[in-house]
Amino acid sequence: MSERPIFVVGCPRSGTTMLQLMLHAHPRVAVPPETRILVQAYRDRRQWGDLRRPKNRRALARWIAKGPRTQFEDLGVDKDEFIRRAVAGPGSLGSVVGLVYAMFAERHGKIRWGDKRPPYIRHLDAVLAMFPDAQIVHLIRDGRDCVASLKEMPWFKGDISEAVYRWAEAIDIGRGHKLPPDSYYELRYEDLCADPTGTLTGLCTFIGEEYDPAMREPYRVADVVPAHKEWHVNTRQAVTTTRAGSWSSRLDPDEVSLCETVLGSRLTAYGYELTGAPRAPRRDLTAYEKTASSWRRELRRTALVERINRFREPGPVAALLTNTQRELAGVPK
Template identity: 30%
Template sequence: MLSTKSGSHTPIFIVGPPRSGTSLLSAILCSHSRIACGPETDLFRAIPLETAVQTVREKDWRQLAVLQLKSILYPDGKSMLSHFGLTEQSINKYLCTQEPTASAIYSAIPAAFAYRHGKARWAEKTPRHIMYADTIRLLYPDAKIIRIIRDPRDSIPSVVKNIGLSKSFVGEFYRWMSVYEQSEPFFRDDSGSVTVRYEDLVVNPSKEVGAICKFIGEDFEPEMLERSGADLVRVETETWKGDIDKRINADCIYDWKRKLSHRVAKAGSIICYEALEAFRYPEGIKPKRDIKVFPLGENFGVVNESFIIDSAQNGIRYSTAGKSYPTSISEAFVCHQDVLIGDLPLGKGAMERVWNSMNAILRIISRFVRGTPVKVDPNIQLGVGTLSRVVTAVALRFGHKTRIG
């Protein structure tokens, strides 16, 4: 673990899956006398790294950066600057002290926010930035990255209820596991990062926060547990964060045992088995049979939820073969010929979806002609929408139908 001298000014990033305790942790750190943390920024998605790099190559890069940051809106329609209580002038004032680097653009809002609140150090909390850990490390070699994890069988019901990514428990279990699989190598190898279990934080907050303070190079302040800075890390429309300044309560730990149906809990315990084992969560279920599916995208668990839950009762798990989100539809039929075909990623734009659908159909027919038909289970939907149904019909006609589960 990297050591940081007391009084450090290195930034702190708080990341993790949704509803895992990132808001609680950011409220705790924001209540430190030297640390400021505002609402979520989602900056690395709002301003792709390529855009930031191109911006700082321009002569008027500061003005361009201010315009880019000003244009970022929250779901409530208000600008990010307004939620942080900042102005264009305050952002420009910070940028005038910086060299033209991408990190200067990403630092502008949290740094100006820290200055506004008289804090010497800034933290940034965006759960989604768990998928940008490599970018964070590239831009901030000395940054401290804190990943907070919660048993997905507890966090996902809250995701389904509050955030609305989908109403499918199984789809969210797959999404959670995809985040784990893609980000785990970074956190396993990066010495400037630490992982905190939500359960440990709420059971023994003084001990865990003390360890976090040691990690980031700050003195533990008992006032941190009072979370006086909670109002700074949430916005009015985020009603599900209304309790982050209430008494830290461990009663909700492993609530899934009481609230999730046995069938759904078993499906989640099988889908997330490796992660549950890695984080020492109880009652993970090792699959009796692991069926590889490619590609296994976001829709696979959603449209096949009942089928997957039924299969899980028999110890059968569908898991991803290769990348969860392939860059090309051709990968499904060229690179992974011996696995079941799953959720077809046809793209978002109309022309892209038409092109990829035609490409998929040609690949399916070509495989049939060569005597190596694609494997497809007639019980599994390959996607949603008209084009996906057309591709599904072609796959069932020219593929090798294999009933599984």
């Protein structure tokens, strides 16, 4: 049976928490609530030094378990036990980070783990550097619904332009990926809601697992989502199609025009029909392009820093926790 880690990605508010819970309901798979561990640990890897040294693994593990913003406590994993096992475990960045999720899976009696955080779509380099055997599951939802939902989130501080850009970016990264077919999979939120059995059966074929009917009832395991995240309240209810297309009553006409002007070809490529709204006015398109340019510059800057860092790795990066990972790394069994 497969040991490969599963990563759920997408534009925020695409339904990734529902999909997380569907996977978590599978008897072999555990997918925890979101943490802020993986990307930051990777970006700061030079700080931790060569992780073949136990003292460096201890420092990284202590930051993960006791850092103020890692959200480790949401996992219910024993901090001291995690630190002990990280120090005793394989000497690589991915091994220490992956142990977090492996221990979460153990806590739930599961063999295999996954992770869900929508912005991972922007950080596939980090995910794949640490977990070369990762399977990426990209959940896609009508961009207009994503924009409408983002506007309502207490944690989203951007404007309409940023909301539109976040969806465009996720779609463009997904369409531009160069991963093999067994490493990247797309599915639509609307299909997942309308035909959970069929859509999840296809997903299970991709990840190499047998479909289990429990996956259709994600609300039964919704207690894994921290209660203070009130914006996930719908995951505590049965799967429904009622939220699909609700953008039509949640977006103003000008917002619909901006969405369809900017996202039109992307929307239709995924089977979403346009309303025929008039083209967005120049001022709105100018504001959007300014926002998009700013985000693209940041992505280019980050990519440049990464290229430099790759030449100065302080130690092994890829996880060495499973037979598959050790084989990929050329480590004898």
